[in-house]
Amino acid sequence: xxxxxxxxxxxxxxxxxxxxxxxxxxxxxxxxxxxxxxxxxxxxxxxxxxxxxxxxxxxxxxxxxxxxxxxxxxxxxxxxxxxxxxxxxxxxxxxxxxxxxxxxxxxxxxxxxxxxxxxxxxxxxxxxxxxxxxxxxxxxxxxxxxxxxxxxxxxxxxxxxxxxxxxxxxxxxxxxx
Amino acid sequence: xxxxxxxxxxxxxxxxxxxxxxxxxxxxxxxxxxxxxxxxxxxxxxxxxxxxxxxxxxxxxxxxxxxxxxxxxxxxxxxxxxxxxxxxxxxxxxxxxxxxxxxxxxxxxxxxxxxxxxxxxxxxxxxxxxxxxxxxxxxxxxxxxxxxxxxxxxxxxxxxxxxxxxxxxxxxxxx
Numbered sequence: 001x002x003x004x005x006x007x008x009x010x011x012x013x014x015x016x017x018x019x020x021x022x023x024x025x026x027x028x029x030x031x032x033x034x035x036x037x038x039x040x041x042x043x044x045x046x047x048x049x050x051x052x053x054x055x056x057x058x059x060x061x062x063x064x065x066x067x068x069x070x071x072x073x074x075x076x077x078x079x080x081x082x083x084x085x086x087x088x089x090x091x092x093x094x095x096x097x098x099x100x101x102x103x104x105x106x107x108x109x110x111x112x113x114x115x116x117x118x119x120x121x122x123x124x125x126x127x128x129x130x131x132x133x134x135x136x137x138x139x140x141x142x143x144x145x146x147x148x149x150x151x152x153x154x155x156x157x158x159x160x161x162x163x164x165x166x167x168x169x170x171x172x173x174x175x176x177x
Numbered sequence: 178x179x180x181x182x183x184x185x186x187x188x189x190x191x192x193x194x195x196x197x198x199x200x201x202x203x204x205x206x207x208x209x210x211x212x213x214x215x216x217x218x219x220x221x222x223x224x225x226x227x228x229x230x231x232x233x234x235x236x237x238x239x240x241x242x243x244x245x246x247x248x249x250x251x252x253x254x255x256x257x258x259x260x261x262x263x264x265x266x267x268x269x270x271x272x273x274x275x276x277x278x279x280x281x282x283x284x285x286x287x288x289x290x291x292x293x294x295x296x297x298x299x300x301x302x303x304x305x306x307x308x309x310x311x312x313x314x315x316x317x318x319x320x321x322x323x324x325x326x327x328x329x330x331x332x333x334x335x336x337x338x339x340x341x342x343x344x345x346x347x348x349x350x351x352x
Binding site for chain 1: 290291292294298301302305306308309325326327328337339341345348349
């Protein structure tokens with residue numbers, strides 16, 4: 001367009017303007033009239049559209065800001081949740097370690113206690129067995145001794161000894177009565 | 178064993194002995210013979226064997242004891258064996274001895290010694306036991322080697338134990 005205007009201007013009509021000044025004025029007036037009519041008739045609609053668009057943009061901005069805030073809040077919640085989760089993990093880990101340490105200590109104590117009891121019981125069993133063996137030996141010795149004594153007594157009781165025993169019995173009866 | 182049956186047998190034998198005027202002899206001899214039979218397993222088994230005819234069992238009694246005991250005692254023993262009550266002879270003889278002693282106002286007294294006593298020892302021992310019991314006794318002297326030595330006397334329910342066996346038993350309990 002600019003090149004076309006320069007071409008027309010370069011052709012020359014005797015004026016420094018490409019057209020008659022009257023046309024310039026008339027064209028300008030017509031132009032401003034058209035512009036005025038447009039401004040008068042379409043201005044409100046344009047302004048309304050612009051305002052509407054501005055409002056839409058503002059709403060979009062507000063919505064974006066709101067979305068951003070929501071996202072940031074959600075992010076903060078997630079961060080908080082993550083922090084809580086980390087703290088929970090740390091707490092569970094600490095609890096697990098404490099429980100493991102306690103279980104280990106309990107198991108060690110229980111094992112030592114059982115080992116002590118076994119040693120004690122073993123010692124008791126040995127002592128019981130020793131006493132039983134001693135009692136058995138004493139009983140066997142007593143049985144053998146009494147058996148020997150009975151044999152000796154039986155052989156030594158001749159008629160005279162039997163008569164003496166009977167006399168002793170009679171004497172004891174006399175003492176009782 | 179039925180106590181009533183034992184008492185009835187003892188009562189019957191007592192009647193038999195009375196009829197012969199030999200209660201004391203029958204009671205004493207039957208008491209001794211019953212202990213002898215109890216101590217002789219072969220004889221006891223034979224007399225208690227109901228598979229043998231009654232006359233065979235009574236013949237054994239006659240063969241073993243004929244001439245050694247009074248005829249009334251032999252008759253009483255044969256009656257018990259023939260009736261198939263040889264295994265109850267000890268209880269019957271005990272009952273008969275107790276009845277006879279009771280009728281005479283005496284307490285039946287069983288005296289066990291390891292060796293047989295001479296008449297003097299028997300007389301002194303009976304006198305001492307009678308004095309200890311405080312009542313008349315009917316002594317029954319038995320030889321029991323298990324006594325080992327000394328005397329074991331049972332006066333009714335009263336026991337006076339002065340045997341070597343009991344002293345050894347006491348000694349055994351001390352260990």
